[in-house]
Amino acid sequence: MIREPLIFEISDKGKRAFRLPKLDIKAKKALFEGLAIRDAITDFPQVSEVEVVRHFTRLSQQNYCVDLGIYPLGSCTMKYNPKVNEKVAALDGFAQSHPLAPVDMVQGNLEVIKLVEDYLGEIAGMNAFTLQPSAGAQGELTGMMLIHACHEARGNPRKIVLIPDSAHGTNPSSAHLCGYTVQEIKSNENGTVDLEDLAQRMTEDVAALMVTNPNTLGVFEYDICKIAEIVHTKGGFVYMDGANMNALTGICRPGDMGVDVIHINLHKTFSTPHGGGGPGSGPVGVKAVLEPYLPIPRVEMKDDVYVLNFDRPGSIGRVRSFHGNFLVVVKALAYMLSLGPDGIREIAEMAVLNANYIRKSLEKDFHLKYTTPTLHECVFSDKLQKDHGVSNLDIAKRLIDLGVHPPTMSFPLIVHGALMIEPTETESRRDLDMFIEAMKQIAREAKEDPGILKSAPHQSYVRRLDETTAARNPIVKWEREK
């Protein structure tokens, strides 16, 4: 196959997409005098319109996306992004409004913010939400800052945050960024939090426990109420990473389980584009005790009009310019309203059913380290294939040949050679069967013809990439040969 050149490489001097007619009035020269404007642009690609269109269309065709097929990245919740969301977010009143417009001109937009805060509060069982954080990890940091502010107001910000080894990978860094020391809680043989280990580590130096529920194994923390009690008894807070809310929506509410702070990923659970498709959004919900510390401004109703309240002395301040990724919030609202309460419950029911259908169908072909029942995802490993010299990397690469995006690999770390599969509720029985058949074929090939796996992918635009060299010596900038 021919390598698609970089756009710089197809540049020819003087080519351009369109030409403006010659000026028929006198040019005004010094219009921008004194401003930092460069005199000339060097090395900007010079290409015609058709070349630009073909270049990017060809690149897009080499890509895989959720509009093409199953995208079973565990923990990522790569669900389909309904087109109606885009249509609603593109309405002029949303897309063309300015974030600094006077509030009386954007009452509808403020209503969207208030509605989404209230709906998320209802779904998660929390008293108040902020929509400012740009994505999950920023939501985690915001949540940690709220906890820090509350402890500080009580006279002692505390030093430690406890995190189970089955938590999301970003949790430790968020706690660390907030100035906390992280201590790890071991999983027990069921893959859930070891209560004894927790009770032992839970002291009055511990600010919070950060728990992912269901955790990265897809296992629901059945003892979550006991866990919360242990943490609360010593004056700590329970932070829940809500990245896996897709397994719970409409079924149960973290707020009812003793969770004090939660972040929710609109780009996972609420179907807004994910990855390269669009910015994220990581709203944070809190119980009433933490509400005074939420970021400003807050959208409030005063005399039947929505206003922005900046006057909140306890607030941690802004965590993001303006109102967060507002159009992402609009898309999430479109999703919630198009599904309604029953539909929101059905998300979780179907997501759990689909994941368990895959788990049951593949449990004889791939090893399951933890056999505890799982919800919306399941974690297999390459243990059975290792005997034939085949690793999870080989399995993932071969899936590309079979037209499927590979699952999340080598995470969580408590399962060696992990293959973490989350189909989401998006997939039909037919598409799930196609994925299962691909995985079964790979299990057969591992026994009969491992070589085909070791050298996969064979059908893709590029073959196996040298990830090690790419990580050790990254070349991140193209330079024209002199």
Add this chain to the structure above:
Amino acid sequence: MYPNNYHYTKDHEWVAVNGDTATVGITDYAQNHLGDVVYIELPAVGKHLDVHQTIGSIESVKAVSEVFSPVSGEVVEANIELNNSPEAVNQDPHGKGWIIRLKMKNKGDLQALMSAADYEKYLEGLEA
């Protein structure tokens, strides 16, 4: 495979003792599970480490993991060769792939560690 005169931790670090200097690295088992190592974050010389305190992080194509200090003491040398050739951790984990040297504060720390034979037995338990 595992040098007899080294001491080992459950987190797969090793310690080689020479007088009151301890050299610390990660075991062959650890490098094998990490896969190709691409970056090692080294501590500053002079830093004091307690038992089980984080020495730094080690990044492979698969994951980022922390390396914990098996003994307490002061960092007297960090293997800066690893900045240019992190692959030494994969190629020679018990030799050229060493990570730091510590001036030990308490030789008694070694008593909590495993011998090569015990460590190999421990690994068998993990593989089961």
